[in-house]
Amino acid sequence: MSTTSPTPAEGARPAVAVSGVTKSYGGLRAVDEVTLEVRSGEFFGLLGPNGAGKSTLVExxxxxxxxxSGSVSVFGESxxxxxxxLLPRMGVQTQSSAFFVRQTVHEHLRTVAALFGADPAAVDTTLESVGLAGRHGVRVDSLSGGQRQRLAIASALVHGPELIFLDEPTAALDPEGRRDLWEVLRGLKARGRTIVYTTHHLDEAEALCDRVGILVDGRLVVTDEPQHLIGTFGAGSRMLVPLGRIGEREAAALPGVEAVTVQGGHLVLETRATGRVLAALDAVTGLEGVQTRTPSLEDVYLDITARRPGRTPAAPENQEQQA
Structure with missing residues (x-):
């Protein structure tokens, strides 16, 4: 389900401005001369392989x-x-969020709300929004990994921050939990919140983000709207043809086919001329059972990250957090 959200104002002062930022751990450069802006009211996704420097940059x-070196400003302040x-204006969920583990879920979130001076009524509302309404009396140390993740997100949202940092918030959630959180985040954006978001789920980034930035080896390789990236990089379509319908050599010879591989029970034809290939396939073997997969952000991401030249790897994400 899609929702209509306010478009971030192009001329407004950015919520976050990063200029020439570097960070090294010993001989490893985790963040390498990164410059970017996150606009007020924008849902910005930060993508990249493990060890790309995402968590360090967000922290x-x-x-x-x-x-x-370099500079960072948040709402115009360092x-x-x-x-x-700045703390009351920001909500932060990290990959290793800390909890008051001997408290119940409700006690924990009441404590967090009190630290920020938030309205106590926000506790119940926030727990309900993240799917923990029925876990009020459960001790935090008895929660499952996915439930702790939900509580970490609730802790970042309970005080109604203007700017929200979420570091792989759906990593421990099941598919239903992921989709529920999507709706929570869409609602926050519709209310004008700014969200900075890291994820390895490319379908998530494509569905939610106004813009994404892709980090590779500490460098920001590209920043753009997901759909514009897909169009600009021209990722090709894939056609899945049931095995036995046409041979590999015959398929490779069809006009417009760039590559042919076998995956599972299908022959996969890659092309940037979908219409020509479909017409040629129809003439040879018919189109019954043929599936067409259109390009996605994941295709672009894999293309970008696969063709970067080899460099000294950045610090692993867990090293970034320990340093």
């Missing part, structure tokens, strides 16, 4: 980590040294 934006004036 620098949040004021949890100091950059070696988040480092730890800027307490």
């Amino acid at each position: 620098i934006m949040e004021g949890l980590r100091r950059a070696d 988040p480092w040294p730890r800027n307490t004036a």
Whole structure:
């Protein structure tokens, strides 16, 4: 289900501005001269392989980590040294969120809300929005991994922040939980919140984000709207033809076919001329059972990350958090 959200104003002051930021751990450069802006009211996705530097960059934006060089501003102020004036305006969910594990779910979120001076009524509303309405009296240390993830997200949202940082928030959620969270995030964006979001789920980024930035080896390779990226990079379509309908050599010889592979029970034809290939297939073997897969953000992402030249790897995500 799609929802209509406000379009971020192009001329408005960015919620987050990063300029020439670098961060190294010993001889490993985790973030390498990154410059980007996140517009107010924008849903911005930060993508990249493990070890690309996503968590380090986000933690620098949040004021949890100091950059070696470059500058960062959040709502026009520097988040480092730890800027307490910014804290009520930001919500942060990390990959290793801390909890008051001996408290119940409701007690934990009440405590978090109190630390920010939030309305106590927001506790019940927030728990319901993340699917924990029925777990009020359960101790935090008895929650499953997915439930803890939901509580971490609730802790980032309970005080109604303007800017929300979510680091792989759906990593431990089941498919239903993922889709439920999507609706929560769409609602937040519709209310004008700014969201900075890291994920390995490319379908998620394509469905939710106004723009995405792709990090590879600490460098920001490209920043654009998902659909514009798909069109610009021209990822080809794939046609799945049941095995036995046409031979590999015959399929490769069809006009417009660029590559042929076998995957499962199908012959996969890659092409940038869908109409020509469909017409040629129809003439040879008919189109019954033929499936067409249109390009996606995942295709573009894999293309971009696969053809980067080899460089010294950036620090792994877990090293970034420990350093």
